[in-house]
Amino acid sequence: MEPLEQEKEKEEKTYLPKLQALSTHFKDEKGRVVILRGFNLGGDSKLPKTPDGSTWIKDTFSNHLNVSFIGRPFELNEAKNHFSRLRRWGCNCVRLLSTWEAIEHFGPYKYDESYLHFFTQICEMAGQFGIYVFIDLHQDVWSRMTGGDGAPCWIFEKIGLDYTKFDLADCALTMQSKYDINIGGKQNSYPQMHWFSNFRYPANAIMWTLFFGGRRFTPQFLIQDEGGFATELSKKENNDLPEGFVNIQDYLQGHYIGAQIQIARRVAHMSHVIGFDTFNEPCRGWIGSPLHSRQTELKISPPGLGWSAINAFAVSHGLTQRIPKLELSILQLKYIPGSLVTVNSNQTPIWIDNNALDPFEIAGVYRRVKNETHFTIEALNNNYFVQDPKTGAIVDFDIEHLTPFVNRIATNLRNIRSDWIIFFEREAIHALLNPDITHCNLPPNIVNAMHWYDGAVLQLKKVILPITFDVFAGKLVFFLSGIQDMYKNQMQRIHRASLAKGCPTLIGEFGIPMDLYDGEAFKKWAAGVRHNEIWYWHTTLLDMMYNALDENFFSATLWNYTASNFNNAAKGDNWNQEDLSVFSQDQIDPNLPKDNLDNGGRALEGFVRPYARFIQGIPQLMNFDRKNCIFILRYQADSKITEPTEIFIPFLHFKTDFLIEFENGNEFTNLIKEKLYDRIDDQIEQMNTNTIVKLFSNVDGLVSIKIKLPNKKSNSCLLC
Numbered sequence: 079m080e081p082l083e084q085e086k087e088k089e090e091k092t093y094l095p096k097l098q099a100l101s102t103h104f105k106d107e108k109g110r111v112v113i114l115r116g117f118n119l120g121g122d123s124k125l126p127k128t129p130d131g132s133t134w135i136k137d138t139f140s141n142h143l144n145v146s147f148i149g150r151p152f153e154l155n156e157a158k159n160h161f162s163r164l165r166r167w168g169c170n171c172v173r174l175l176s177t178w179e180a181i182e183h184f185g186p187y188k189y190d191e192s193y194l195h196f197f198t199q200i201c202e203m204a205g206q207f208g209i210y211v212f213i214d215l216h217q218d219v220w221s222r223m224t225g226g227d228g229a230p231c232w233i234f235e236k237i238g239l240d241y242t243k244f245d246l247a248d249c250a251l252t253m254q255s256k257y258d259i260n261i262g263g264k265q266n267s268y269p270q271m272h273w274f275s276n277f278r279y280p281a282n283a284i285m286w287t288l289f290f291g292g293r294r295f296t297p298q299f300l301i302q303d304e305g306g307f308a309t310e311l312s313k314k315e316n317n318d319l320p321e322g323f324v325n326i327q328d329y330l331q332g333h334y335i336g337a338q339i340q341i342a343r344r345v346a347h348m349s350h351v352i353g354f355d356t357f358n359e360p361c362r363g364w365i366g367s368p369l370h371s372r373q374t375e376l377k378i379s380p381p382g383l384g385w386s387a388i389n390a391f392a393v394s395h396g397l398t399q400r401i402p403k404l405e406l407s408i409l410q411l412k413y414i415p416g417s418l419v420t421v422n423s424n425q426t427p428i429w430i431d432n433n434a435l436d437p438f439e440i441a442g443v444y445r446r447v448k449n450e451t452h453f454t455i456e457a458l459n460n461n462y463f464v465q466d467p468k469t470g471a472i473v474d475f476d477i478e479h480l481t482p483f484v485n486r487i488a489t490n491l492r493n494i495r496s497d498w499i500i501f502f503e504r505e506a507i508h509a510l511l512n513p514d515i516t517h518c519n520l521p522p523n524i525v526n527a528m529h530w531y532d533g534a535v536l537q538l539k540k541v542i543l544p545i546t547f548d549v550f551a552g553k554l555v556f557f558l559s560g561i562q563d564m565y566k567n568q569m570q571r572i573h574r575a576s577l578a579k580g581c582p583t584l585i586g587e588f589g590i591p592m593d594l595y596d597g598e599a600f601k602k603w604a605a606g607v608r609h610n611e612i613w614y615w616h617t618t619l620l621d622m623m624y625n626a627l628d629e630n631f632f633s634a635t636l637w638n639y640t641a642s643n644f645n646n647a648a649k650g651d652n653w654n655q656e657d658l659s660v661f662s663q664d665q666i667d668p669n670l671p672k673d674n675l676d677n678g679g680r681a682l683e684g685f686v687r688p689y690a691r692f693i694q695g696i697p698q699l700m701n702f703d704r705k706n707c708i709f710i711l712r713y714q715a716d717s718k719i720t721e722p723t724e725i726f727i728p729f730l731h732f733k734t735d736f737l738i739e740f741e742n743g744n745e746f747t748n749l750i751k752e753k754l755y756d757r758i759d760d761q762i763e764q765m766n767t768n769t770i771v772k773l774f775s776n777v778d779g780l781v782s783i784k785i786k787l788p789n790k791k792s793n794s795c796l797l798c
Contacts, residue, residue: 094350108721111693114171114633120151121640121651123175124227132652133253142231147180148196152641161207163675171210173635179230181337187306198344205350214355224250225276247426249280273654275382280390286363290479292327299326299437308332346495353499359506362475364463392455396427488521501527513575526576529587565626573630589637593657600645613681620684628700692724709785715775722774741782
């Protein structure tokens, strides 16, 4: 008999089944395998909306107590339009960004209730559009004051650091101080994609080492807590401290987790909020590194200055240093120490009381040797951060510092809601080099949420052809086919790591710069060219990335969707000259109808694509041939699962009607084609709609389905 095919002319329900991270897949409450695809929302959520915290604007951060993140990622009155667009593009999940600073910028335990209410409303609206949410308290290189985003500024005073001196002392590289918007474009004073090098600078390294290693490496560094969550957290593990005092590690982690909890309490009733990211791209600081190491041992050390811990301690106390600049070696295919750069020629200390001993001096890491006219820095134990100061045992950052922190987060979040999924991240570079997580003692219901990027494309903002280099495999790669294989091989390594741990994978971040080749696509757009060929390289790269995701049945959230993005080398996502957003204000064509939700999109053909979002059984193959517009799904059906497989079919690729073929002639599969209507200004839009194909098998067995165009020709995917 022929499979039953029915047309349902109704809007899809927004009910979302609860999810769990079981074995190597997400599964819903009926047992279906779930694939989550969506976006990081949004790139500018790292920054205050009022006053505008965009990093291209000069800022001394003097107003850090009186900022507001209300309006990030977009205003409430704009939310329906943006969520409608995300839904149209096949999004069923967002990694929703907030920051510690957004919640606790007023001061210790002084939470921004207005922002928390706003953020809760954004979470709630996502569910109304059928979108799952997991929440990320984002950070990059610690804080806005140290070249990134994340922590509130008042933390520095608690540590004894003067953030107003970071720039003068060359202890942080910030766009706000180094970049001149009046000149625009690329500037040597603030090299593009160098923000990541801040993790080696003194202000960053000090904070990270204390955050993850304060109890071990500066046990005497106690700080008075205001009687809040940090004290409660500390007492669970250490009762020997004076009343009202906690170690600096517990103070910092306690306030971070306390900020997470403020959100958690407000969204716990929302079933579509499935969990929390632990910590975006954590950093170990100096933990595990000798004092004289320049941290260039890794094969993919990023460019910038090659700071050692001793350099950093010296500069932090006002000494001028000569530090090698890391330069790309073609022979070694990595960044190595090169020419020397003079740092802190102003001889400016960053410690508030520079005459007092800092926490590391007190701990016996180094000492200042004073002469009649000056002083020098003397290392007392080059391996202080390599070996436990008490036992001499070799330190393992993942096992002894990162994992306990993750378990702290999981325990406290699950005290609020026990079924939340924890999205786990290791350090970004270390995880890319070796994605193994079997050594980490992680809590149950956890997901490997590591990040993955094509480092060469991200750093150079161009495609290196015909020859590029696979850093992880240590071999040359030839042509686009080689890059496709490289992507698949790298993701297979991640897949094997998750299989060994017995957890699902969700690639928390991946993506490409939209300003490839000095923004060539933007220039053509400004000249009036609207054909999708201007996005050729973007579409090609994204297509290959999604092919690699499909091969491994990975869930993933693309970096990123930024509602305030502009085609401007200084602005982009409004953060540190990054421009990875798939949406831009400058891509809105005023000649298109207002209700065209694709308007504003970039390189849509690369990421708006068919995929199976629910599978009634175990997936075996998922593949989309973009050029020929053919989608194939194979899975082993489980008749005990009472809900159907659901496949998202975008109008963008399948503009005309499409054919559905069962390659194995499975006559026991019922089929329904259901329209997924757009919502525009609370109205249902019935033109140019996407489709959900639903399949239900009432017997066990292999289901193999092919979806294609009737004429088998490549489908033009122009905006319309």
